[in-house]
Amino acid sequence: MEPERDRxxxxxxLLIMTVRSGQLLLLLSRRKRPPCExxxxxxxxxxxxxxxxxxxxxxxxxxxxPVPDPFMEQVYTFxxxxxxxxxxxxxxxYLISVPWPKLExxxxxxxxxxxxxxxxxxxxxxxxxxxxxxxxxxxxxxFDHARIIRTGxxxxxxxxxxxxxxxRFLEDPDAFSLGELQSVFEAVLDSRLDTSxxxxxxxxxxxxxxxxxxxxxxxxxxxxxxxxxYRLETGNHAExxxxxx
Amino acid sequence: MEPERDRxxxxxxLLIMTVRSGQLLLLLSRRKRPPCExxxxxxxxxxxxxxxxxxxxxxxxxxxxPVPDPFMEQVYTFxxxxxxxxxxxxxxxYLISVPWPKLExxxxxxxxxxxxxxxxxxxxxxxxxxxxxxxxxxxxxxFDHARIIRTGxxxxxxxxxxxxxxxRFLEDPDAFSLGELQSVFEAVLDSRLDTSxxxxxxxxxxxxxxxxxxxxxxxxxxxxxxxxxYRLETGNHAExxxxxx
DNA sequence: GTTATTTATGGTCGAAGTGACCAAAAATAA
DNA sequence: TTATTTTTGGTCACTTCGACCATAAATAAC
Numbered sequence: 220m221e222p223e224r225d226r227x228x229x230x231x232x233l234l235i236m237t238v239r240s241g242q243l244l245l246l247l248s249r250r251k252r253p254p255c256e257x258x259x260x261x262x263x264x265x266x267x268x269x270x271x272x273x274x275x276x277x278x279x280x281x282x283x284x285p286v287p288d289p290f291m292e293q294v295y296t297f298x299x300x301x302x303x304x305x306x307x308x309x310x311x312x313y314l315i316s317v318p319w320p321k322l323e324x325x326x327x328x329x330x331x332x333x334x335x336x337x338x339x340x341x342x343x344x345x346x347x348x349x350x351x352x353x354x355x356x357x358x359x360x361x362f363d364h365a366r367i368i369r370t371g372x373x374x375x376x377x378x379x380x381x382x383x384x385x386x387r388f389l390e391d392p393d394a395f396s397l398g399e400l401q402s403v404f405e406a407v408l409d410s411r412l413d414t415s416x417x418x419x420x421x422x423x424x425x426x427x428x429x430x431x432x433x434x435x436x437x438x439x440x441x442x443x444x445x446x447x448x449y450r451l452e453t454g455n456h457a458e459x460x461x462x463x464x
Numbered sequence: 465m466e467p468e469r470d471r472x473x474x475x476x477x478l479l480i481m482t483v484r485s486g487q488l489l490l491l492l493s494r495r496k497r498p499p500c501e502x503x504x505x506x507x508x509x510x511x512x513x514x515x516x517x518x519x520x521x522x523x524x525x526x527x528x529x530p531v532p533d534p535f536m537e538q539v540y541t542f543x544x545x546x547x548x549x550x551x552x553x554x555x556x557x558y559l560i561s562v563p564w565p566k567l568e569x570x571x572x573x574x575x576x577x578x579x580x581x582x583x584x585x586x587x588x589x590x591x592x593x594x595x596x597x598x599x600x601x602x603x604x605x606x607f608d609h610a611r612i613i614r615t616g617x618x619x620x621x622x623x624x625x626x627x628x629x630x631x632r633f634l635e636d637p638d639a640f641s642l643g644e645l646q647s648v649f650e651a652v653l654d655s656r657l658d659t660s661x662x663x664x665x666x667x668x669x670x671x672x673x674x675x676x677x678x679x680x681x682x683x684x685x686x687x688x689x690x691x692x693x694y695r696l697e698t699g700n701h702a703e704x705x706x707x708x709x
Numbered sequence: 710g711t712t713a714t715t716t717a718t719g720g721t722c723g724a725a726g727t728g729a730c731c732a733a734a735a736a737t738a739a
Numbered sequence: 740t741t742a743t744t745t746t747t748g749g750t751c752a753c754t755t756c757g758a759c760c761a762t763a764a765a766t767a768a769c
Contacts, residue, residue: 229474268551296538300514300516307513309517311543415718416756441765442715445764665726687744688737691745
């Protein structure tokens with residue numbers, strides 16, 4: 220698709236995030252074409268005239284990473300005039316939470332161009348780090364994607380302790396331990412949490428209204444004492460409260 | 465402007481809100497043209513190819529209601545395929561907080577087509593009430609504007625107790641009493657608050673870091689004991705935390 | 710097999726915050 | 740002068756939260 224001047228286009232850009240061994244990962248691909256050729260970019264796609272942005276984002280995700288039952292959430296819409304040198308392109312950003320075990324086999328498939336980067340933030344600047352430790356500077360990111368990533372990360376961090384988005388990174392929301400959940404929170408917030416306090420927080424918040432229930436304790440992997448497994452009823456609870464600058 | 469088929473358009477729709485005597489008001493205008501002729505609608509405008517959505521929203525506001533230093537905030541972007549019968553129109557909603565004393569003279573000017581409605585919510589449904597008590601049903605609202613209004617109201621309510629948005633409804637952010645601020649909160653939340661607890665909440669939150677400071681006590685209108693006046697430093701504090709469903 | 714290590718679970722303690730009150734001060738209205 | 744209204748300040752019980760500590764139950768090390 221070649222954009223025309225004097226016309227206005229909409230794209231969706233995906234913030235595909237996952238948590239692997241205590242680290243928050245973001246998926247980027249290297250641009251093969253100008254503009255911004257060779258730079259790292261969020262996967263994106265133009266929105267067609269016959270589809271909603273949600274549908275466009277869903278289709279793009281299905282093409283690139285056919286994960287079952289993906290969790291998508293609109294983050295923000297970026298409409299600066301000069302954000303795309305090709306012309307007038309408005310970008311709607313969607314945040315997608317994927318459990319790492321579902322993502323990992325898809326990433327190693329031959330056709331995949333997506334690569335994962337460890338995502339953190341230092342003050343206002345985001346930090347993206349390669350598997351080898353090499354970091355991607357904000358200047359190496361295409362368009363205004365650094366800003367989009369920053370917005371998405373702040374959104375995720377802001378929502379994690381009052382919405383269910385943290386649970387969407389769990390391999391199996393019907394059988395997880397509190398330790399696994401804590402690991403997700405620590406990866407997202409990039410800080411260590413007190414295990415005992417975290418347990419109290421989660422249980423008091425979700426077990427009170429019966430959405431979090433103990434399931435039969437199975438024998439589990441890992442070193443220490445085996446953990447009780449829980450299940451979250453993904454009810455349509457009131458989950459709208461706070462927002463972006 | 466006449467939309468073409470097979471093309472995609474972007475509009476901004478404004479949620480202009482104010483607080484008058486303890487009530488939250490929203491501005492609507494009656495549509496003069498099809499589609500949705502005769503129905504109540506949010507003021508809106510197409511986004512041109514040479515302007516950002518923020519600029520478009522600012523221009524529209526300046527044309528219709530030239531309030532000084534308006535406070536705008538992007539709420540959400542609505543992109544359902546069938547939301548506009550003319551074709552493919554994506555709407556970006558902006559929330560605008562205006563002090564009633566600045567708004568009132570503009571509303572009574574001859575050219576103004578905007579009218580104010582008392583906005584509340586009963587569960588999932590919004591309630592819009594005329595000055596005379598007559599209510600506007602969700603079905604009398606154009607397009608998907610009922611949904612947009614609902615999203616905006618929830619956003620406002622969710623942010624009011626941790627962001628500075630409540631202060632933007634005050635006539636003078638450099639000289640207000642806690643009673644005036646409480647009245648704003650009560651209007652937005654549509655519930656009564658305990659005066660003493662509200663005072664403690666605001667002072668502990670904003671006075672601690674020096675952003676809220678007492679100013680010299682002027683003689684003031686009203687009945688009871690005269691109030692101490694405060695001033696808020698509208699610093700660029702971290703105000704991004706939580707978001708929409 | 711015994712000991713160290715790791716992870717999970719449970720609890721305490723004090724600081725801070727919150728909701729429901731009460732009371733007094735300082736103005737106006739009756 | 741008295742009643743009413745609004746502001747200001749305070750108490751008290753309850754909850755929440757951060758920083759700890761202790762124990763249980765598994766594996767890893769020796």
